[in-house]
Amino acid sequence: MLIPEIISTAEVIRDPYLRAVTYAKIGERLSKARDPNFKLVFLKAVETAKMIDDPVKMLRALLSIGYSMRKAGLKTSKKLYQRVVEDSAELPPPVRDELMAVAARYMLGLGGIGDAIIYASKIEDPKLRDTVLLQIIRRNTSLIGTEKVRVAYRIRKSKMALELITTEPARSKALIEIMKSYFLMDSYENGIGTIGRIKLKEWAKHAFKEALFFMKERGVLERYVLNLKTLAKELVEKFGDEFKVELAISFALAEEPLEAVDLLRKFGEKEILVNAALRLLEVSPHSLPNFIRVLREDEATLVGKAIMNRFLEKPDEGDWETVRALWERSKSDELRVKIGRYSVLKDDIDDALRIASAIKDERLRSIVLADVAHRLLKIGDVSRAIDVALGVRDPRFSSILVAEILLSALDREIDRRVMVNGAAKGSNAQQGQK
Secondary structure, rough: OHHHHHHHHHHHHHHHHHHHHHHHHHHHEEEEEEEOHHHHHHHHHHHHHHHOOOOHHHHHHHHHHHHHHHHHHHOHHHHHHHHHHHOOOOOOOOHHHHHHHHHHHHHHOOOOOOHHHHHHHHOOOOOHHHHHHHHHHHHHHHHHHHHOHHHHHHHHHHHHHHHHHOOOHHHHHHHHHHHHHHHHOOOHHHHHHHHHOOHHHHHHHHHHHHHHHHHHHHHHHHHHHHHHHHHHHHHHHHHHHOHHHHHHHHHHHHOOOHHHHHHHHHHOOEEEHHHHHHHHHOOOOHHHHHHHHHHHHHHHHHHHHHHHHHHHHHHHOOOHHHHHHHHHHOOOOOHHHHHHHHHHHOOHHHHHHHHHHHOOOHHHHHHHHHHHHHHHHHHHOHHHHHHHOOOOOOOHHHHHHHHHHHHHHHHHHHHHHHHHHHHHHHHHHHHOOO
């Protein structure tokens, strides 16, 4: 079809709303093709919109027409939007709010951040208003990430929108976007400072973690560690002691275990290191070995006992890299007993024997050897189980262990013979019946 035919055929669309919007979209396309008829088609669109009986539908149509006009480069689109604002003044707040939200989103789609904020500010419902304002700020942040000019201008607009947001979590989310905007323009101190204004704990934690990852990726984290530690103390004062572990975990996840441990040390009690390690085991087990490797020996011993207790309870959750890190950082006999017992549970008998040989305390070494002997007995290697038991230096303990092994081996042998003989008897009985 030729363009004049397309324009005239649009008349057959019965719904005046759809006809008006279609005219507007035709006009937008004709403007891009530099067809001189585009202004005439936009005029048809406006005239058709006036024919719509439903006032709300008519105003929605005018917003859509204005959007297409703006895309076509017509400045009259602003007048159209102004008319919608004025004509909607008498409508009930929920209806007008929806119209203003549509207007704001259209403006946002056109890149008119300032206009979008103006329309959003006219929304009375706080939740809807804040939702639209947050969308505006997010869009602004994405534009900062792609532009190298007007960055300061965009941040000012985002801050203007932020001041209009009154509900949570919208305000906390908006502050995170402001933080990102500062980071994108290399204003890290301002970005870090923004986190302190977040009022919700979960979003403050999220922002702190995002800040660490962003700065780590940009290679500037080391320069701002002190700022982050100062912020961490402020957040702990605001949200409570349980926030200490979360902040340290954020450092650990960003592959900064030394900073994580240093932060926890400044909070005082050693038990917090245990809490952090157990939390890290839950959220990111692969980060735990590096966390352990920066601990002092006394700290590694304390943490190690808690970690190994967890591994002994649930061997399938164990991790050899974590166990190796504990072995490297602590020479505690008590911890090595736990590591030895874990090796037995994982059927690594040779490793368990090597660990036992490194334990200085005879009583503790005997515990590991007893576990090894019992494991060997369970898998049927009686002679090796006795050899291990004889290796226990305490004569009484060794004797008890050997006696236990012999009696257990005898019980198993008797049970085996009974089963075999019983089967044989049954077999003979069946042959007799035949």
